[in-house]
Amino acid sequence: MNEKKKKNPKRMIRLQGIGASQGIAIGKVFLLTGDIIKVEERTIAVAEIEKEIKKFKRAVELTRKELAEIQIQARQRIGKEGEQIFDAHQLLLDDKIINDATIEKVQSECKNADFAYYKVMQGFQQSLENVDNEYFQGRLADIRDVKRRLIRNIQGKEPHYLNNLTNPAIIISNDLTPSETVLMDRQKVLGFVTNVGGKTSHAAIMARSLEIPAVVGLQDITNVVESNDTIILDGNQGVVILNPTAAELNKYLKLRDRHNEITKELSKIRDLPCRSLDGKDVDLSANLEFPGEINSIITYGARGIGLFRTENLYLAKSELPSEEEEFEEYYKVAEKVSPYPVIIRTLDIGGDKKPACIDIPEEDNPFLGWRAIRFCLEKADLLKKQIRAILRASVMGNVKMMIPMVSCLEEICKTKAIIEQAKAELRAQKMPFDEQMELGVMIEVPSAAIMADVIAEEVDFLSIGTNDLIQYTLAVDRGNANVAHLYKRLPPSVLRIIKQVVDAGHSKGVWVGMCGEMAADPLATLILLGLDLDELSVSPAMLPEVKRIIRAATFEQAERIAEKALQMKTSDEIETYIRNVMATRYKQKNLY
């Protein structure tokens, strides 16, 4: 008799991925392994060939009908963009080269149709897999989607639709195809987590449209979880927590409820100003990753865009966008947010962001290497093209330009020289632009923070980028598990630097904002208010929460809290202190 071993309670595991769609979900795992197709190689009799070819053609027809239905769903649920994704699927299905090659393989090698098709697709897929960029990863997802569907139909198997889920669950899968995503039932699919994917993959884009929380790029989570495990998915932070402890679960349940409550309260707070009880205004704006997110950002009540990341215009493309393309994207966003400002950050590539359309060499130490403005200044044509596009868009509204990764004054002077060239060209071409367009720099390198007073003399504003500033100040790579614990939320060293930068900016009469994660951290809000930051740019989902905290405090109290925090010696001490303040002032315990 086999004695069943009682399983030890599973250990809590925390995994960092990429937050593809915001929101928090808590639930049971539904491990989706149905995406693995099995194809057997068989040799068929010559007499069977015609039958096999017919089978293939019938499967193509059936697939065409399925795709047409999905396309209707996509149009209804996601809109024109969703519909277009499946245009490409139809074209792949009808691709003469693929289908002829499949039939040829059945005829000449006497192979079964599903195997022949599989082999043909495999050949194409392999040559695309070697192209290491997000754009082609996205195309591969299309190819896989069509391939699976057609093979399933050749084999005469039933589709496994996610909407056949009986209980609400969090889907864990290697990859989700666009068609799987678009058919998701919002009531049953609490969220999804995948091994592969990036922010611009189709599944991610659709998840945002459908408002389903998602974390992607977790590499091998399908090997770590089992169905019915409990899992927490935090799409805001890109984190998943497996088998959470009671305390962790409790914390996230509260966070989720809070998030839902806020969503409900949103309509009440969204049109109210971000003003403290004693009348101090903070410009609360949002970070914009994709121009398409602009509508939801406005829904969340943002007064402007404090950081428009332009990398995605490049990352998702196989070729450099033209000046016209860039101009149109910027123009559209400026038009949408006008009269509020949009701060467009020039290209911040290098480090971990490498577009296919720009050749950036491998480096041993990319975060200290050739990235952002350092790269752009060497590629002056690229930078000038972008600056021209930004300048041209400035006629449409309140556009400001910001330079990332500045480490010394010389970089600002060089960039300004290129701006002047661009302006001179535009004047000569009689193209209108805003002569007074504000220029700012990101303060994210300690050397720039220390020299903030000098830098402030050259620009109109400073915006503190806390993610890199913390990383560079503490010399900690957050992605390195051995040192990640040294990366803190509220390091006293960084708070001192922030104070110094704000004071330096104000002494030179320029405004100072913040656009890193700290700006959206509710635990930091009172300190930042007290340090007199003029602007905070946060991820859209955090807008109402930050606004709520500021609206319930006075600037005077916040100043005292900041002062006290600055006298403390460790990040933990500061966190504990702020938690206590929040608990008494806002009646919220252990919320953040």
Place this chain on the structure above:
Amino acid sequence: MGVHARPAAQIVKIASKYKSDVYISKNGREINGKSIMGVMMLAAEMGSELLFKIQGEDEEQAMAALVELVNNKFYEE
């Protein structure tokens, strides 16, 4: 949203409307312009110069349509 431009699909759709054979080459590599897989493989190559070769009864109309597509930047919004 324009995140994923779909120029490959646009080329294939237009090329497929015509009876003529449409071949596109880049860096000396030539593919059938009516095959989306072919166009995607071509797009994976570095460089941006495309050479269209069109042959058949409606070759002039086909060329005009493809040139218009390229000149209009693939009708991206």
